[in-house]
Amino acid sequence: MEFKKKNDRRNQSDDFVKVAWSMHHTMRNDPCRKYVHGLTCEDAKARLWFSDRCDLVASEDFDVNKGWKHLVRIILSILSADPTQLGYDPSIGPVRSTGSNSEPSYDIRVYDPSTGERTVYRTLKMISDVGADSMVGCATRVWEVRKFVNGDFVGPSYALKDVWVHEDRETEHVILERIRGEHPDFAEHLLTPIDYARASNPGSRSQKTPSATRDSVGHSDDITVSQTGYRDFNCFSKHPRQHYRIIFKEIGTPVHDLRSFTDVFTAIEGGWKEHSKERGVIMDLEYAKKIRDKSASHDVKTGTAAFMATEVAFTTHYRFDSVRGSRQPRSSKQKQLELLELGPPQDQEGPKPPFRHNPLHDIESIWWLCIWVMFYLAPTVMNVAEHHEHYSKVNYAFMSWVLSDSYSICYEKHENLGTPSGSICVGNSVIDDSYESGLKILKRLRDDSKSLRTCVTLAERTKEGHAGVVAAQSLFTSGPAKVYASRKQHTPK
Known part of the structure; x- marks a missing residue:
């Protein structure tokens, strides 16, 4: 919550930035959160905020004196809500720490709807959580985990990947299975899934983000027209996300953690290292799509x-410019127009x-x-x-x-x-x-x-x-x- 005694543009902007940062900080650092609420108030003008893995939105402002029922409803709703309604994920919970400086540990429950069984994995250490730094996105986190049964660890360590995927996309284990079937020679360069499921529980609310249109909190002049490959923040995401977890047999070393050029280039090559059984593998195949797929991209351009x-x-x-330029030399007039940033005459060879x-x-x-x-x-x-x-x-x-x-x-x-x-x-x-x-x-x-x-x-x-x-x-x-x-x-x- 953020409050200011005076209602002006400067205080509004300050509250907006601070509440957005606070919600982002919560979602980034707490893997137990699916979404989070916020509240800002400048003088008597209040606004309710909401943030999940798809959107950051806010209500229209209301006067806490004239519209006091809105404020009472917000407060009572928060006080009477259970943890799940407040945005906490019931399928993951923190484990009491045994040391003052130890890394936080969590019990993650993966529910298999085909068998009706739950498998509990306890995290040992974080492998990567850089994906959670983005306010809107897949929020990928990867832990080293072991099965936890009746208070004891069972079996070897695995890699558990927790991610919010687009609901209409194929899940990673399905993509891996298809690639292995069509290209069995590539199997050694793919991770081996041993467990996977949507992060939901029987009888619980679906862990999906909503999809609807909305009005912008800011002014229309502040938002540029959307372009191909970029997100239009004037609307809700058209593609809701669903919580998904997959457990891999292999625990690898990220390339950016290697400290030898030879190891790095070996990993990129995907070949076997000399005198070892380590190999380079590819991951994050939830983004894979067929090369001839002409479907529209989702929200934002994906990639580093x-x-x-x-x-x-x-x-x-853009390389077509050089191909066409080598076939048809430009006139001096065309070159002068380009230098003046007026652009050349209409392309005679089409778009x-x-x-x-x-x-x-x-x-x-x-x-x-x-x-x-x-x-x-x-x-x-x-x-x-x-x-x-x-x-x-x-x-x-x-x-x-x-x-x-x-x-x-x-x-x-x-x-x-x-x-x-x-x-x-x-x-x-x-x-x-x-x-x-x-x-x-x-x-x-x-x-x-x-x-x-x-x-x-x-x-x-x-x-x-x-x-x-x-x-x-x-x-x-x-x-x-x-x-x-x-x-x-x-x-x-």
Whole structure:
């Protein structure tokens, strides 16, 4: 709750920000919450708030003096409500901590509607909860868990994934089963589900988020017109979410926790590590869809910006400009208009084909992931000359991994078909060639990076040292390599 004695725009904005942050903080830190309520009041004007995994909404303001019945109803409803009605999930509960600094532990009950049985899993430690940082979204949390039966642990440890998925999407275990059936050779690169269920109990209320239209809390001028691939916050989400849990047999190490370039590139390659039985696997397949699926996207664009293919980020096949430009040179007048930002005359060759995701975008994402890793990790011992040589070798491998030719082949072929309004088709031969080329580069990266010592993140490097601060200094050479050297700076007094 947030209150102000005076009702003006400044106090309203301050209360709105604070109550939104408080609700977000609660949903982010408490996995037992499905939704949360809030209340703001400026002078005699009050407003009720609500936040779940799909939306953040508020009521119209009301006068607590003239509309006192509304306030009484809110207070009595909260006082008489049971924990479930207040937004607490009955299928998960905290466990009393045995240590002052121990990580919170929870008992999570997974109900199987086919057998009518409940299985209790007790969390041992958090593997990842970065997905819960977003106010609106799937709020993915992953724990290491063990079965808990009659007060005792039973069996090995598993990975439990707790997520809010779109109700009309296939669940992850269904997608995994279909991929295993159609491509059994890929089974070793997929996680093995051992239990899964919608997070609901017999006789309980459905754990779904609502779907309806609403009015905005703010002013209409403050909200821009929605665009393709972006959420229109002027309305409720059109796609409600449902609570879903899946338990995997494997407990892996996230790539961002690895501290060796060789291990990272091996994991990305998806191959077996030398002298070990560890393997790279892919996950988060609840986002998987058929490549020819033309259904509209859900609310917001899903993906990590740093690893997203550039065409996916812009939701347009912008490379067509270069393909068409190479076929038909522009006149000097067209170039002048472009320089004046007036745009060229009407395109005589028609519009670009409608944007569709294609396999080349997935391969490009792997390229961006490798680039990110190169600047995420830094060697523990900074011998500039030695590591410059190693980085140059690895960077040279990157320079030979070029996808532009693959894009050009497909786009030129599509342009020659004379059907610009149709979707671009990426042939199997192009996919196979791009895959084999990328696989060779990943193997080179893995082999060339073996000479690099164990690394730490740049953030960890900057925290090193007691007398000064370690700063990253970029070193540029005539080649494409870029490395970081460590130098100490005196801490300002």
